[in-house]
Amino acid sequence: MIVAAQPAxxxxxxxxxxxxxxxxxxxxxPCSRADIAAATGLNKAxxxxxxxxxxxxxxxxxxxxSGHRVGRPSTMLGLDGMPYAVVGIEVGSDQLTAIAVDxxxxxxxxxxxxxxxxxxxxxxxxxxxxxxxxxxxxHVGRQGRQVLGLTxxxxxxxDGDGVVRHSPNLGWHNLDLRGDLETAxxxxxxxxxxxxxxxxxxxxxxxxxxxxxxxNLAYLAGDSGISAGIVVEGQLLxxxxxxxxxxxxxxxxxxxxxxxCGRRGCLEAVAGIPALIRRALPDAxxxxxxxxxxxxxxEVQRRAKANDPSTLEALAETGRWLGYxxxxxxxxxNPDVVILGGRFALLAPWLLASAEATLxxxxxxxxxxxxxxxxxxxxxxxxxxxxxxxxxxxIDAGHLPEPSARATSHEASQAYAR
Amino acid sequence: MIVAAQPAxxxxxxxxxxxxxxxxxxxxxPCSRADIAAATGLNKAxxxxxxxxxxxxxxxxxxxxSGHRVGRPSTMLGLDGMPYAVVGIEVGSDQLTAIAVDxxxxxxxxxxxxxxxxxxxxxxxxxxxxxxxxxxxxHVGRQGRQVLGLTxxxxxxxDGDGVVRHSPNLGWHNLDLRGDLETAxxxxxxxxxxxxxxxxxxxxxxxxxxxxxxxNLAYLAGDSGISAGIVVEGQLLxxxxxxxxxxxxxxxxxxxxxxxCGRRGCLEAVAGIPALIRRALPDAxxxxxxxxxxxxxxEVQRRAKANDPSTLEALAETGRWLGYxxxxxxxxxNPDVVILGGRFALLAPWLLASAEATLxxxxxxxxxxxxxxxxxxxxxxxxxxxxxxxxxxxIDAGHLPEPSARATSHEASQAYAR
Numbered sequence: 001m002i003v004a005a006q007p008a009x010x011x012x013x014x015x016x017x018x019x020x021x022x023x024x025x026x027x028x029x030p031c032s033r034a035d036i037a038a039a040t041g042l043n044k045a046x047x048x049x050x051x052x053x054x055x056x057x058x059x060x061x062x063x064x065x066s067g068h069r070v071g072r073p074s075t076m077l078g079l080d081g082m083p084y085a086v087v088g089i090e091v092g093s094d095q096l097t098a099i100a101v102d103x104x105x106x107x108x109x110x111x112x113x114x115x116x117x118x119x120x121x122x123x124x125x126x127x128x129x130x131x132x133x134x135x136x137x138x139h140v141g142r143q144g145r146q147v148l149g150l151t152x153x154x155x156x157x158x159d160g161d162g163v164v165r166h167s168p169n170l171g172w173h174n175l176d177l178r179g180d181l182e183t184a185x186x187x188x189x190x191x192x193x194x195x196x197x198x199x200x201x202x203x204x205x206x207x208x209x210x211x212x213x214x215x216n217l218a219y220l221a222g223d224s225g226i227s228a229g230i231v232v233e234g235q236l237l238x239x240x241x242x243x244x245x246x247x248x249x250x251x252x253x254x255x256x257x258x259x260x261c262g263r264r265g266c267l268e269a270v271a272g273i274p275a276l277i278r279r280a281l282p283d284a285x286x287x288x289x290x291x292x293x294x295x296x297x298x299e300v301q302r303r304a305k306a307n308d309p310s311t312l313e314a315l316a317e318t319g320r321w322l323g324y325x326x327x328x329x330x331x332x333x334n335p336d337v338v339i340l341g342g343r344f345a346l347l348a349p350w351l352l353a354s355a356e357a358t359l360x361x362x363x364x365x366x367x368x369x370x371x372x373x374x375x376x377x378x379x380x381x382x383x384x385x386x387x388x389x390x391x392x393x394x395i396d397a398g399h400l401p402e403p404s405a406r407a408t409s410h411e412a413s414q415a416y417a418r
Numbered sequence: 419m420i421v422a423a424q425p426a427x428x429x430x431x432x433x434x435x436x437x438x439x440x441x442x443x444x445x446x447x448p449c450s451r452a453d454i455a456a457a458t459g460l461n462k463a464x465x466x467x468x469x470x471x472x473x474x475x476x477x478x479x480x481x482x483x484s485g486h487r488v489g490r491p492s493t494m495l496g497l498d499g500m501p502y503a504v505v506g507i508e509v510g511s512d513q514l515t516a517i518a519v520d521x522x523x524x525x526x527x528x529x530x531x532x533x534x535x536x537x538x539x540x541x542x543x544x545x546x547x548x549x550x551x552x553x554x555x556x557h558v559g560r561q562g563r564q565v566l567g568l569t570x571x572x573x574x575x576x577d578g579d580g581v582v583r584h585s586p587n588l589g590w591h592n593l594d595l596r597g598d599l600e601t602a603x604x605x606x607x608x609x610x611x612x613x614x615x616x617x618x619x620x621x622x623x624x625x626x627x628x629x630x631x632x633x634n635l636a637y638l639a640g641d642s643g644i645s646a647g648i649v650v651e652g653q654l655l656x657x658x659x660x661x662x663x664x665x666x667x668x669x670x671x672x673x674x675x676x677x678x679c680g681r682r683g684c685l686e687a688v689a690g691i692p693a694l695i696r697r698a699l700p701d702a703x704x705x706x707x708x709x710x711x712x713x714x715x716x717e718v719q720r721r722a723k724a725n726d727p728s729t730l731e732a733l734a735e736t737g738r739w740l741g742y743x744x745x746x747x748x749x750x751x752n753p754d755v756v757i758l759g760g761r762f763a764l765l766a767p768w769l770l771a772s773a774e775a776t777l778x779x780x781x782x783x784x785x786x787x788x789x790x791x792x793x794x795x796x797x798x799x800x801x802x803x804x805x806x807x808x809x810x811x812x813i814d815a816g817h818l819p820e821p822s823a824r825a826t827s828h829e830a831s832q833a834y835a836r
Contacts, residue, residue: 241752250750332665
């Protein structure tokens, strides 16, 4: 007699239940229909119907009989890695990264190319991004895969419509990147999204990093700029217009060095990768403003490994500023962990000690309220996998694809049968 | 055939549905059983059973037939204001405030008393708080009411067990205030909670202020100290150990004035009420450290109303620092609004202009990402109503009381019938 309040429509319930089954298999494959029923509370007949639908959509596949079990063997299920791909692109200040993964998250391609174009004009930059997206889609298309989504990660403030409102490091203002991609890619049948790089990187940390459950996380994305991704009880914090995490332009040194945003002494002006390079390699800067930081970061790493004192002090100084940034997050948000990502992840062995010391000193809660600073276990490039993860999150939330003609063609079926 | 995944137990569903009906009546009284059914999607027979249960628990009552309607008049329902009371106490650095409200939120008592005791010893301070709580409970008890909960608001870091881990302004460290209250009040049959004052004040803003729906809000509680309450998409942000919102001890002026926490140049050292009083009333400070700021704040108001230039400049300077604090919140969290509360609410007419200007200047998003600074519409004392609101939130979430012998006694029934 008592029923749930605000009952959902039958279609909603079905989509929700399909997603429950899909997520269970993602976390527990290989597993049987009976395993799914036991774990989710759905009855067995319902699970069979849902699994049949997911197999028809080519999201799940039967992987063979179970071994090592008492009684009659069950048919085991896993995610179907063959028919689909999702694409993530990270726009950095000096390079573009494209990756594609299949539904289980296996890497299908991982490309880097230099990206000095942003310094010329937004139009040229967008054309370069479009060309990379098109090549990535064509590459997975030749494998017989249907693209389920493309997300582009950008360092800067991105609104809910995918418009880059303000990116001091790229020099972009009110650039409708999502709209431009939609047009240039001729309104493809998959969704295109544009999001902040730190927001996407922290999605990758949630999905692939060692942070299970509804944790409180923060991520400091380090490149030319610095921005923060924030996860509260497992949910990405976006703010009212999507502009959260702009930690890079909080002033930490009054009358400090000039920042690309026009202010002085911003966190990224003292703790960003260019500031570190100036500090560690005072001779390196010559000629016009460098846009490709990779060789200099490698040189800093090389000297640090050789225990060069002035390099170690430059890194410790950068670590102190990052600890300052982490203390802002700790005092306001009391996260479990602040993750150093982007290029900071490569340099973390020489940043962490001074960062932790400054965090503890500046956080008002004893022992920083339990907050630790750690390096990303995903390396420097979390934003591109995070961009792809955003598409997978969308699917896992119940926005399920219908297989296209391509993905159900004989050719693809043959590939699938292999 | 398709059922909801992870089905809840029948008892859980019933509690959830009772809460749905209770909240609907809270928001829409007077309303009929048919109104509830139409709005919640529960069927009419179910609503009748749930309403009967809520009337038995004395949470709802029939308020008479509807007027002004077509057709047969319905019996209208409202919250029952008679049998229960909830108590909230705010511990300030210079005064204690106790309030009690009934289930609909009507004020039953509102008491203030000075609180210099905290300067002597935590034991004396706790005894004073206990005495006030006991008097408030006795007062509502004499009205035939059953107390449903007591919450105490404290300026400082409070953990999930109600232990005040660190309160620089009260000089308390690791004080088990909830445990001490439980013991001194002899383990009463109602729940006791202790929470941060800004966290509770923002609950009051959510419940009674003009911020409907899942807004992104921040609240700056101004007294001797400053702390922030943060609401993200309608949910209070507590952090991993309950230590969020410690904005008062973020350094905003390197080598600035000393702070009670032992650091220098913290936000509260330059923008707190004592700093304002020193700035606005340089002659006022004499003798031992003042603990009762009320007369000085009134004098500042009086001079500001008389347009005294140095007072106005002192207030503008405080406003600039509060705008700096708001810019930290805006850059990291992108809220819709930062609410000036506590004693800042009394002084807001002279703080807001400079605060808004500094916010706009320091926020990296254009026009501060849509964030505005406003004064609390609830006046200076939001934390005590917020403490009471926390108990009401707990009830509205489905933790429903069983009426005690007292609340169902003949005497109380008579009071109820009046």
